[in-house]
Amino acid sequence: xxxxxxxxxxxxxxxxxxxxxxxxxxxxxxxxxxxxxxxxxxxxxxxxxxxxxxxxxxxxxxxxxxxxxxxxxxxxxxxxxxxxxxxxxxxxxxxxxxxxxxxxxxxxxxxxxxxxxxxxxxxxxxxxxxxxxxxxxxxxxxxxxxxxxxxxxxxxxxxxxxxxxxxxxxxxxxxxxxxxxxxxxxxxxxxxxxxxxxxxxxxxxxxx
Numbered sequence: 001x002x003x004x005x006x007x008x009x010x011x012x013x014x015x016x017x018x019x020x021x022x023x024x025x026x027x028x029x030x031x032x033x034x035x036x037x038x039x040x041x042x043x044x045x046x047x048x049x050x051x052x053x054x055x056x057x058x059x060x061x062x063x064x065x066x067x068x069x070x071x072x073x074x075x076x077x078x079x080x081x082x083x084x085x086x087x088x089x090x091x092x093x094x095x096x097x098x099x100x101x102x103x104x105x106x107x108x109x110x111x112x113x114x115x116x117x118x119x120x121x122x123x124x125x126x127x128x129x130x131x132x133x134x135x136x137x138x139x140x141x142x143x144x145x146x147x148x149x150x151x152x153x154x155x156x157x158x159x160x161x162x163x164x165x166x167x168x169x170x171x172x173x174x175x176x177x178x179x180x181x182x183x184x185x186x187x188x189x190x191x192x193x194x195x196x197x198x199x200x201x202x203x204x205x206x207x208x
Contacts, residue, residue, distance in 0.1 A: 010062060013051035014069070020044035021073055028076065041077050048073065064093040068106050075113045078120075083113060101150060104142030108157055111136035115164060126168065133164045 024040035048070050055062045071087035074080075087110050094103035114132035118125045140157040143150040 010051055010054055013047050013054070014062075014066060017044045017047035017051065017069060017073075020047065021069065021076070024073070024076055037077070041073065044073050045070075060093050060097040060099075064090050064097065064099065064102060066090075067093065068102070068109075071106070072109065075109070080113060080117050084110065087113075100142040100145045101153075104139045104145075104150070104153065104157075107135045107139035107142060108153065108160070111139060111157075111160055111164075115160070115167075118167075129164055129168050133161060133168070136160045136164065 020040045020043040024037060024044060027036050027040055048066055052063070052066050052070075055066065057063075067086045067090035071083045071090060074083035074086065087106050090106045091103045094100070094106065111132045111134075114128045114135065118128035118132065121128060136157050140154060140161065143154040143157060
């Protein structure tokens with residue numbers, strides 16, 4: 001009886017956390033004030049942390065989703081590193097429990113997270129895209145365990161990888177600029193001996 005009550009209370013905490021995550025998502029969509037965003041984020045965080053504190057260390061069925069939800073929460077408020085830590089913990093728990101479908105979904109979410117971060121950070125764009133691709137590839141590998149049961153997720157992972165590959169490919173302008181730079185270099189290389197001869201004659205004339 002107590003166990004049922006405990007699991008029910010744990011589920012309520014997780015549900016309240018999820019409700020506040022959805023409220024945060026909606027508030028972000030309508031560009032609500034910083035105060036409202038912080039209120040929803042803090043409430044979700046507190047519910048999830050309380051659930052984690054109460055959750056037995058061997059309860060993978062509860063721990064994995066809680067860490068995954070915390071990963072989603074931190075991603076929404078642009079705290080990528082904290083999101084990564086919780087998502088990695090979730091993946092580890094799911095894999096140990098043999099739940100490769102959940103580990104695949106979490107890795108897919110991480111791939112989306114890094115792809116989005118790459119669009120916000122031009123300086124580290126390529127590095128973040130490479131991370132996104134690695135997680136998308138890992139997610140695809142997880143989904144392949146389920147074959148026909150995860151075809152939609154597998155297709156989404158393949159599409160994400162293709163999109164990232166396209167973003168990583170050199171643009172036409174970049175390729176043209178590279179070719180132009182090589183051509184100019186060859187021209188200068190051919191002209192250098194002539195320039196050296198002209199320079200030598202100029203100095204020779206001055207010394208006569």
